[in-house]
Every structure is written in C-alpha cells, then in structure tokens.
Amino acid sequence: MSDYVIGLTGGIGSGKTTVTNIFSKMGIDIIDADIIARDVVQKGRLTLGLISEHFGDHFILPNGELNRALLRQQIFSNNDDKSWLNNLLHPLIREEITLQASSSKSPYCIIVAPLLIENGLTSLVNRVLVIDVNESTQLSRTTARDSNSEQQVQAIINSQVSRQVRQAHADDILLNDSCSIEDLTQSVSQLHRQYLLFSARVNKQ
Numbered sequence: 001m002s003d004y005v006i007g008l009t010g011g012i013g014s015g016k017t018t019v020t021n022i023f024s025k026m027g028i029d030i031i032d033a034d035i036i037a038r039d040v041v042q043k044g045r046l047t048l049g050l051i052s053e054h055f056g057d058h059f060i061l062p063n064g065e066l067n068r069a070l071l072r073q074q075i076f077s078n079n080d081d082k083s084w085l086n087n088l089l090h091p092l093i094r095e096e097i098t099l100q101a102s103s104s105k106s107p108y109c110i111i112v113a114p115l116l117i118e119n120g121l122t123s124l125v126n127r128v129l130v131i132d133v134n135e136s137t138q139l140s141r142t143t144a145r146d147s148n149s150e151q152q153v154q155a156i157i158n159s160q161v162s163r164q165v166r167q168a169h170a171d172d173i174l175l176n177d178s179c180s181i182e183d184l185t186q187s188v189s190q191l192h193r194q195y196l197l198f199s200a201r202v203n204k205q
C-alpha cells in the first residue's frame with residue numbers, strides 16, 4: 001500500500017482527468033471516484049434494481065444499462081432525488097476507494113474525486129490538491145466536451161462546494177484557466193517531485 005495519499009479535487013470540467021492522466025504517465029496509481037461511481041451502477045448490480053424501483057423502469061435502458069442522461073436530468077433538478085441517490089451510492093464509492101487505495105503500490109497514490117470535500121473523503125488523504133478554474137472556464141470546457149446544456153452544467157456547479165471553499169481546503173492549487181497543456185505538465189512535474197519527497201519522508205518514519 002502507498003503510505004502517502006494525495007486527494008485531488010476540483011469542480012466539474014476543471015481538468016481533474018487531464019491532470020491525473022499526467023500523474024499516471026509518471027507511474028502514479030490513480031483511484032478515480034467517477035470511474036468507481038460508474039462501476040457501482042453497472043448492468044446487473046443490485047443498485048440498478050433499487051434505482052428503477054425508486055425512479056421508475058424507464059431509468060433503465062432496454063439493454064439493461066442505466067439511463068445516465070435521464071438520471072442526470074432528474075437529480076440535478078430535484079434536491080431530494082439527488083440526496084437519495086447520493087445516500088445509495090456514496091458509501092459504496094467510499095468503500096471501493098478505500099479498497100483500491102490499500103492495494104496501491106506506487107510511491108504515493110492519488111484519489112481523484114469531484115466531491116472529495118463534500119463527502120469527507122479528505123479524511124483518507126495526507127494532502128489536498130485543488131484544480132482551480134473560474135466558472136466561465138468550467139462552463140465553456142464542459143459544454144464543448146459533453147452534450148450538456150449550459151443550464152445543466154450550471155445546476156451541477158451549484159450543487160458542488162464553491163471555489164472559495166475548495167481553495168480553503170487546499171494544500172496545493174493548480175490554476176488551469178489560461179495555461180497550456182505543456183504548462184500544466186510542467187507544474188505537475190514539480191508537484192510530483194515534491195510528493196516523492198513527502199512520501200519518502202513518511203516511508204522513513
């Protein structure tokens with residue numbers, strides 16, 4: 001198990017995946033809450049039955065998979081429905097994150113989670129790295145990448161903690177508004193060297 005764990009977070013479309021891909025190329029194990037969140041609602045999982053019982057059969061596609069677009073629309077326009085889904089999925093997601101972190105073998109590992117702060121996942125990590133962008137960057141990058149409307153992305157942003165709250169929890173901040181991917185790679189390399197030193201210190205104790 002890696003003795004040193006970095007928690008990486010940022011709002012929707014801030015660049016978490018872009019940054020973790022760079023760390024991953026440097027040999028660092030990435031535990032990705034979004035991937036785990038998709039896994040816990042895979043075809044055949046018990047959670048799907050509970051979701052269809054609660055929201056209706058039409059939330060499951062004819063091929064047995066979750067209708068993600070419909071569920072996204074539902075939970076980001078109804079707080080009670082979002083809480084219901086979060087209460088169902090978040091404990092399962094946390095359990096799997098803990099399991100994966102415990103089998104990581106890289107000098108340090110990274111837990112990447114959009115809701116690291118909201119869900120108290122900071123208790124699992126030694127240090128918090130925030131990918132920081134302004135709201136207009138979040139909106140433009142996310143709508144360019146996905147089929148989501150600006151209104152839908154805004155609803156998701158509103159359901160997450162504010163930029164200020166994230167900054168207050170950060171040990172390190174990567175600004176990702178107007179930097180090129182090359183600049184970002186440079187900054188990640190610098191952080192990587194720092195994290196290797198921190199993890200080596202912990203391993204010596």
Ligand SMILES: CC(C)(COP(=O)(O)OP(=O)(O)OC[C@H]1O[C@@H](n2cnc3c(N)ncnc32)[C@H](O)[C@@H]1O)[C@@H](O)C(=O)NCCC(=O)NCCS
Binds near residue numbers: 067068072113
């Ligand atoms: C509602 C779902 C089916 C929509 O799926 P979709 O493929 O459109 O989005 P995807 O899963 O790729 O998430 C995109 C982004 O939305 C944001 N987001 C997702 N779920 C939530 C949530 N419950 N609260 C706030 N933001 C969220 C995150 O920034 C995430 O990176 C899906 O997001 C989901 O199952 N959410 C509940 C689980 C969860 O909280 N996941 C976040 C990781 S812990």
Ligand SMILES: Nc1ncnc2c1ncn2[C@@H]1O[C@H](COP(=O)(O)OP(=O)(O)OP(=O)(O)O)[C@@H](O)[C@H]1O
Binds near residue numbers: 011014015017141
């Ligand atoms: N520095 C940058 N310059 C230009 N485009 C960028 C930069 N960083 C990220 N992007 C682009 O912005 C979009 C959002 O980035 P990414 O998918 O990494 O964000 P994310 O935080 O993982 O998003 P989500 O919360 O939705 O999972 C992607 O299309 C990505 O290629």
